[in-house]
Amino acid sequence: MSDDAVEALFESDPFPRRRGGRFVAALRACASRQARRFPAIRALYGREGFRPDALRSESSVLDIPFLYVSVFKERDLPPARPFRPALTLTSSGTGGQKSRIVLDAGSLRRVKASAERVYAALGMVDKGTAANYLCMTYDPRQARDLGTAFTDELLTSFTARARVHYAIRRPPGGGPFRFDLEATLRALREMAATGLPLRVLGFPAHVLFTLRAWRERGWPDLRLGRGSWVMTGGGWKSHAGDAIPKPEFRRLVSSWLGIPAGNIRDLYGLVEHGIPYVECRRGRMHVPDYARVVVRDPVTLRPLPYGRKGLLHLITPYLSSFPSFSVLASDWGLKRPRCACGLPGETLELLGRAGTSPAKGCAITAAELLKR
Template identity: 25%
Template sequence: MNNLDFFYNQPSPYSLSKEHKREAIELHLSRLDTHHYQNCKSYQNMTNSFRHGNWLSSNSLLMPVRLFKQQELKSVPQEDVFKVLTSSGTTSQVVSRIILDRGTASNQSKVLVKIMQHYLGLQRLPMLIIDHPSVVKDRTSFSARGAGILGLATFGRDHTYALDDDMTINIERVKSFSEKYSGQPVFIFGFTFMIWQYFFQELKAKNIHLNLSDAVLVHSGGWKKLIDVAVDNTVFKQVAYNTCEIKRVHNFYGMVEQVGSIFVECSHGYLHAPDYADIDIISAETMKVLPYGEKGLIAVSSVLPYSYPGHRLLTEDLGTIYGEDNCACGLKGKYFHVHGRVPKAEVRGCSDTHAVEQKL
């Protein structure tokens, strides 16, 4: 049992000041360390191998996210498996497989609700989804994209898909949505690159201006393709405003290995750690925690993963933390930026350093 009532009872998902958070989150994470050590053989083997290694702490293993692509990691009996999440990936990539029991899946949903309601309010808003409807039709395969849309669709009503199955924008549908809900709050969701490429760029090319001034736009997904075409968060927001008058834009950082406890961008443009999760920046050379302001590998922890050992993860993303509890937006928690993926060669270097695969 992974009882998260302490966190659920807080007035908002960004309530805990650093002293309280450190105490609460470390208590939960260390319980999860023990649970996974006792119930997941691979986790136990790795922890034993690295106990004297160069890890963050001798007793808490930081699990490289890529391990979920290489093996099935599970800390509950097979009969408790309720659902398997897979990461999206091109055919050439191996996907992550995340094993969920009912309790973990339920906590993921509850935490996502707490976090999203902070930005969207308690009411379900009319929702424009910047994708095509087929992405969620095959419910047997929970691709990250489909699962992401299904997960967030629960926060909206009158779900309207902006794209057709061939990825072209359906102007009539989009226009009728924006006219129907003109002057009302609406919720727009999609993946960053899809919104940029198939929505904003198409609106620009067709010289169509929408009035979605009361919309909250939430988006996620990698920036890599956008950085390649010199689009950063500032440009993205500017174009959201220029094409659709959208003023409230929230990017979020999350991963299939830690669904639920996502890091959402605040009103001042920083991603924030909610009470349920935390972030550290790790030096790829020394594997030590870096001070605020320095760029390094992102390590994320979450109190949610109980059915699989994903509570402390070392990602292949680069980031910088700017501070904790003192962002100008007023939310508590560490606030940070993500700079994208570690270059491929360095990733290989990292896994050589950790030599995890070889030691299993």
């Protein structure tokens, strides 16, 4: 019965006009299942005096206890009894700590469904058309369990796939991953010559790095047209010094590839929280009904109103196999109640990474590859 509530949410419209009941029912089912399965969650609820059954209204969602995202990098929180994992994902920090996320078949199916429905609502799913993919990320054949590889496999499934090129690979014969600029430039030239739409995926630092290398060679700008997209994610991290404002990034990449600036979209998501927060054509990240984002004061941890900067508390009921369904991220942001693009619901603005956490994300490691 309770599982039905979770399934019903993930089968429904990601951006409905009215929100509330469906999400709250799914979260209630998820929270009680998590408390049964994970001793750490049960202990957390006991300490906070929280009962999943108290989740009865939208405002009650604010009361759900959370764990800091760093907890998942520092320790394993095993379930009470064994269950069958379908996929294990890790964040890719080589020097830092890793999160290791276990997805069972249901969680995996729901996280994939949520991504597909979100991107479809934003007009980015076109299964009838073949597109080339330039992924400035880890080759999933060599990095099976990395969160970014999982994300790319997902993001390349929204059209028919023509050619897919991965820029971060191990050299033949082994060795550490590296960003292969020459192969990336070559792939881009060849893909542009096919006349098919192109989708560029990856970290913004790599996109900018490739753009600059292209222009340094004196090669002409491309004209890929309105069927092509750039989908970035992961932020600038250790390349903060190279970070440029989003409007400038959009202008540069738009004129380089010859695509509308509105086709350049950024994405926010965590390995621990796989719901995608994707920019609309106006450049605002939309919060789908599959999740709630609470912006919290960094000192008191109280919820903050719209427009105020705080730490992001991310909540989603898709996870039945890992206890990060209510997690305080180490990212700053703020929320707005609506967007001029017409898609209903709240939007999110990212305002950087909090603190000097020793835990490195995928993007920080990938960005370091540019220094080699």
